[in-house]
Amino acid sequence: MTFDSSLLQSLLFQSVNGFASASGLFLVAAGLSIIFGVTRIVNMAHGSFYMLGLYGAVTLAPRLGAVLGPDLGYWAAVACAALGVAVLGALVEVVLLRRIYGAPELYQLLATFALLLVISDAVLWLWGPEDILGPRAPGLSGAVELLGRNLPRYDVFLALAGPAVLAGLHLLLARSRFGRLIRAATQDREMVAALGINEALLFTAVFALGAGIAGLGGALQMAREPANLAIDLSVLGDAFVVVVVGGMGSIRGAYVAAVLVAQVKALCIALGTVEIGALAFNLSRLTLVAEFLIMALVLVVRPHGLFGRPQAAIPHRGTSEAPLRPLGRPARLALLAGLALLALLPLAEGTFPYAPVLALDMLIAVLFAASLHFIMGPGGMDSFGHAAYFGLGAYGAALAATALGAPTPVALLAGIGVAAAGAVLFGWFCVRLEGVYLAMLTLAFAQIVWSVAFQWEEVTGGSNGLFGVWPDWPFDSRAGLYLAALVLVALALLAIRRMVFAPFGLALRACRDSSLRAEALGIPVARVRWLAFALAGTMCGAAGGLYAFAKGSISPEAISVSRSIDGLVMVLLGGVESLAGPVLGATTLTFLKDNVMRETDYWRALLGALILAVVLVAPGGIAGALRRLRFRAGRAP
Amino acid sequence: MSVLEVEGLAKAYGGVQALGGVSFTVGAGELLALIGPNGAGKSTCFNIVDGQIRPDRGTVRLAGREVTGLPPRRMARLGVGRTFQIAAVFDSLTVLENVQAALIAARRQTFALWRPAATIAREEAQHLLEQTGMADHAGRPASELAYGDVKRLELAMAIASEPLLLLMDEPTAGMAPAERLALIELVKRLTRSRGLAVLFTEHSMDVVFGHADRVVVLAGGQIVASGDVDAIRADPQVRALYLGTGRAAGGRA
Amino acid sequence: MRHPYPLRTVFAGVVLMLAAMGAARPSQAADPIRIGELNSYKSQPAFLGPYRQGMQLAVDEINAAGGIDGRPLELISRDDGGNPGDAVRVAEELVTRERVDVLAGTFLSHVGLAVAGYAGKRKVFFLAAEPLTDKITWSDGNRYTFRLRASTYMQVAMLMPEAVAAKRKRWALVYPNYEYGQSAAETFKKLLKQAQPDVEFVAEQATPLGKLDAGPVVQAIADARPDAVFNVLFGPDLARFVREIDNRGALKDAFVVSLLSGEPEYLDPLKGEAPAGWVVTGYPWYAIDIPAHKAFLDAYRKAYDDYPRLGSVVGYATIKSLAAGIAKAGSTDPEKLVEAFEGLEVVGPFGPFTYRASDHQATMGAFVGTLGVKDGGGVMLDPKYVDGLSVLPSDAEVKALRPASD
Structure with missing residues (x-):
C-alpha cells in the first residue's frame, strides 16, 4: 500500500x-x-x-x-x-x-x-x-x-x-x-x-x-x-x-479513552494488509486485541489511567480479616483421613465410574483457585487474568507432549516452566499497580496471551487449539491421572500453606495490610509481591498442564475471560479470607455447574441464583459462613 | 559524630519554596523536636530524611554516610526506624506476629518460604512487647487494639531492627493527654537505654517542652530558631510565631 | 483454637459427593439404545432449539415404528457448556455413568474436535452433527468419528461455480477472525485462483467474531474498490454488515457470494433487509419439492407448528443416520458401528446421502441460490441442490489429508 x-x-x-x-x-x-x-x-x-x-x-x-x-x-x-x-x-x-x-x-x-x-x-x-x-x-x-x-x-x-x-x-x-x-x-x-x-x-x-x-x-x-x-x-x-484507560471515575477520561480505542481500531481496519519487506501482515486481525494492547501500554506508563488519580485507600480498620491460624492436630488428622479416602476413590470406579472424572476436574479447579487465592487473599492482589497462566501451562505442556514428544511428567514440567516465565514477566509490571488497575492489567496480559494462542495457527492451532494431548502410561487411565493429580494438588496446597505461614507469607500479608509500614521496616514490597505473583502463576500452570492431559486437548478457551472469572467466583464463593476458601469454592462451583447443567435448560440462571443465595446468606463466602456456624455452636451451652 | 546530619536541604514545588536550606544534627540518645506552624516545611523535611521525597539541594547523612534520596526500604536497612502520623501496623496479624514481621525483615529472612514464621524471633518479639508494655496483648489481632496500643505496637516494630535513628511523625497525634505523656516517656526511656537518636514532629507543646532535648523551629521553610527547650521557650521570635497564629499547643496540621 | 476440618465433616462431605455423583446405571438385557447427545444449547440457542426438535421428531418416528430390532431409541441430551473442557467431561459422564452406546452432537468446531479426540482415545463412536471445520474429518480425523454436515471446504466449493462464472477480477474478503472464517477464506482464495489465475484479492478484513465494527470495515472494503466480495460473516455481524452497506450505499455494483447466509437462522432476522442479489448457501425449506423433504416438512409442522430451520434438518438427519448405522451393524459395538458407517447410505430430508469410507464425511449437500425479498422477508430464489459428493476431493486426495486417522 x-x-x-x-x-x-x-x-x-x-x-x-x-x-x-x-x-x-x-x-x-x-x-x-x-x-x-x-x-x-x-x-x-x-x-x-x-x-x-x-x-x-x-x-x-x-x-x-x-x-x-x-x-x-x-x-x-x-x-x-x-x-x-x-x-x-x-x-x-x-x-x-x-x-x-x-x-x-x-x-x-x-x-x-x-x-x-x-x-x-x-x-x-x-x-x-x-x-x-x-x-x-x-x-x-x-x-x-x-x-x-x-x-x-x-x-x-x-x-x-x-x-x-x-x-x-x-x-x-x-x-x-x-x-x-x-x-x-x-x-x-x-x-x-x-x-x-x-x-x-x-x-x-x-x-x-x-x-x-x-x-x-x-x-x-x-x-x-x-x-x-x-x-x-x-x-x-x-x-x-x-473506563480503566481513561482512569476510573473520570468521565472525560472515558471519552478520551473511547476515542483512542476506536481510532486505533479504525486505523487497523483502514490500513488492512501491510507489507513490510517480504512479510505481509493483516492489521485487521489486530482488532481482536487492540483495546487490550492499548490498556496494557497505558497502565504500564500511567498506573492510574490517563485521567485517573491514585485512589485514597479505603480504610479498613476493624474490617480486616482475622489472623490466619495454623491447623491443630485433630484437623491435620482429619485432613490426612480425607486425603486417604480420596486416594481410595478409584476403587469405587465400578459403582461410581464418573466419580474420578468429576473429582479430577475438581482437583484442577482447586489448584487453579488456590493459586489465585494465594495472590488475592494473603497477597491482596486481585487478578482478573489468572487464566493466562492456566493457559500458558496447558499450552506449554500440550506442545511439549505433541510437538516434542516429551513424556508426560516432563511435558507437565515444561508447561509449569512456561507459566512461570509468563508470570515472572507479566508480574513485574502488575505488582507495581494497585487495586482495580492491577486487576485490569492482569486482564490485559491474559487477553494478549489469549489472542496470541487464538491467532498463531502454526504453533497453537489457532481458535481450535491442539489435540491428541493424551498422557502416557501410567497416567492414561482415568484412575492414573486422577491419582497423579491428587498427589500434585495435595503437595501444592501444602506448599501454599507452608508459604503463607513462613516468613514470606507473613511479609506478603504485611505488604497487603500496609505497604507503607512494610517499606519502612525494610521489606521490599514490590519484590515480595512479584515473587508471590510468580509462584501463583507457576502453580496455576500446573493446573493448566493437568487440564490439557485430562481433556486430551487444549483450546484458547482455557485462557478466556470466562475462565478468569470462574477463578474469581470460586475464590469469592469459598471465602477470600480463609485458606480453605478456594478449596471449598472450587469444589462447590464445579459440582454445581456439573449438576445444574444437567438439570435444566436455564442452568445459567439457576447457577446465578445459587451464587446470589450464597452471597446474601454468607457474604464472607462458604468458609466464612462455616466459621460463624462453628463459632455459634462453640458458644452454645 | 552525630547520628543524623542534615545540611542545606531545599525543596520547591512548582516555584513555591517549601524548604529553603535547612541544616541540623541529631546525636545518639538525643530527642530532637521539629516544630512549626502549618506549612512551615516540617513534613517535607521529615519525608526527605525518611527517603520518600528527593530534595532539590542538600544532603542527609546517617552516621557519616551520605543517604540522600535513598528509598525508605534502604533507609530502614541502614538503621532508620519510623512511625507514622496515622499509626500503620499489620491489621490482619496478631500483635506478636507484627513484631516478628519487623524482626524477620531486619534479619533479612523475608524470603524464607518453608520454615514456620511462628518459631522465628519469638523471644525477642516478646521482649520488645514487654518493653513497650504490650506483652498482655501478644495473641490479639492488631485490628482489635485501642489506638493508644496501636501506637505502642508501632513503636515496638520501629525499634525492632535496633535502628540508630528513629523518625516519629506526630507520635502522639490522636491520643488522649494522659496517653500522650505516657507514650513520650516510653520513647524517652527507650532512647536513653538504647542510645537511639530520635527526630520527631509534634503539635502538642506539652510533649515538646516536657520531653525534647532540643527543638528546631521551622517557619516558611527556614529555621527560625533552634536550641534547648528553655532557649526556645524564651525566644521572642518563636513566641511571636505561635502567638501570631493564636495557637501555642494542641493545634492540628 | 478452632478446627476448620472436623473429621465428621470430611467424611460426610466425601459420602455426600459420591452420592451426588451418582452411581452408574445398571445395564439390563432389554435396554433401549441409548444415544448420548451433547451440544452448546446455552451458547447457540438459535440454531440448537430447532435442532433438538428435529432430533426428537426422528426419535419419535423411529420408536413409533418399533425401534431398531425391537429396541427403542433413548436420547440423553446434555449441554456441553460451549467449551471443550466441559464438553469432554460431559462426554465422559455420558459414557461412564449413563453408559450410552454412541455419542453425537456438538456445534462449535473446537468442541467438536475435542470430543472427537476423546472418542478416538476411548474408542467410542461419535457422530459430529454440526461442526464445520475441515480438520475433524481430515487433518485430525480418527477412526471413531464421522461428520454429518457439509464442511467449510464443501460449502465454499459449492459457491465456486457461481463465483467463477461472475468473471470478476477484484475480490474483497470479509470473514470472522477464527478458524472457520480463516479456512473459508483460504479455501476460497485457493480454489478461485486455480479456476481464474488472473484474479486479484484487493482487501481482506478479519473481524472479531460478534464484534464487527461495521462502519470502518465496510468503508475499508469500499475504498479498495472491489468488483466482487466473498463474505463469511454470519449472525449479528452479518446484520450489522448488511445494514451498513445499505446505509453507505456502498458496493452497489459488486457481486457478492456469501457462506451460510441463506440459512433461516441467519436470513430470517434480516427480514426485509435481506441483501437481494447475493449468491448464498442455505436452506430454502419453502422451495424444496422432493418427497423426502415434503414428508419431513409436514411432520415437522404438525409436531411443532413451526417451519423447520437448518438445525432441524441436521438434528433429524443425525438421528436417522445413527438409526441406519445401528440397524446395519446389528449392534452398538463401536468397532462394528464404524464398519457399518463406512459407506452407509441414509435418506435424509435432502434425499439420499452416504458416509464416505475414506474420510468419514457425509455427502449431504446444501442449496445454492440468489437472495431476494418476498413478503417482507428474505428468500433464496431458484435454489439448486448441490450434492456433497460433487464438491469433495477424491478418496485418493483425501488419504493424504488424513494423516492421523486409524
Missing part, C-alpha cells in the same frame, strides 16, 4: 467513523465509570443493562410507533428503554447490593456476576434465541457525502451524541447538588457519610444513573445492530477497558 492522497483521504474518513464508534464505547463506559467512582462496585452486570436497553428499544419501537407514528415512536422507545433500565438499576441496588456493602470488597462483583447470569437467561426466556433487528432511525437513515464518500447520518448523529452526553454529565456533575455529591463521594466516601448525607439514596441514584446511561447506549445501537444474546459479555470487556 502506498501513501498517496486517496489513502490519506480514506484515513481521514475512517477517523470520522472512529468518532461514531467511540460514542458507542463511551456510552457503555460512562455509566460504569460513575458507578465505580462512587460505590467502588466492579459491576459485571453492566453489559446486561446495555443489552436490556437494546432489547427494550427493539421491542418498544414498533409498538410505540404504531401509537405515536414511526418518528416519535423510535425516539420514545429509546427514551423508555433507557428509563426502564435506570429503574431496574435502582431496584438492583436497593434489593440486592445494599445488603452486601458490608461484605469484603469484590463480593459485589460476585453478586453482579450472578446477576449477569440471571439476566442473560431471563432475556433468552423473554425474547427467545433469535436475533431481533430493530427499525432504522427515522430521518437519519440516509447518508451525507464527505470526501467523496457516504457517511451515514446516524453515524454523524452518534458521533455527536457521545460528546453531548459527556457535556450533559459534565454539567450535571459541575452544577447540580447531586453532581457535587457524586464528585465528593468519588474523592472521599468517608466525607460524604460524615456530612450526614443519605448515602443509601445517593448510591441508589448513582446506580440508576449509570444503568440508565448504559441502557441509553444499548437503545441507541438499535439502528446499527440486532439485539442478540451475546452482547452483554462482548460490550462488558470494552466498557472495562475504556
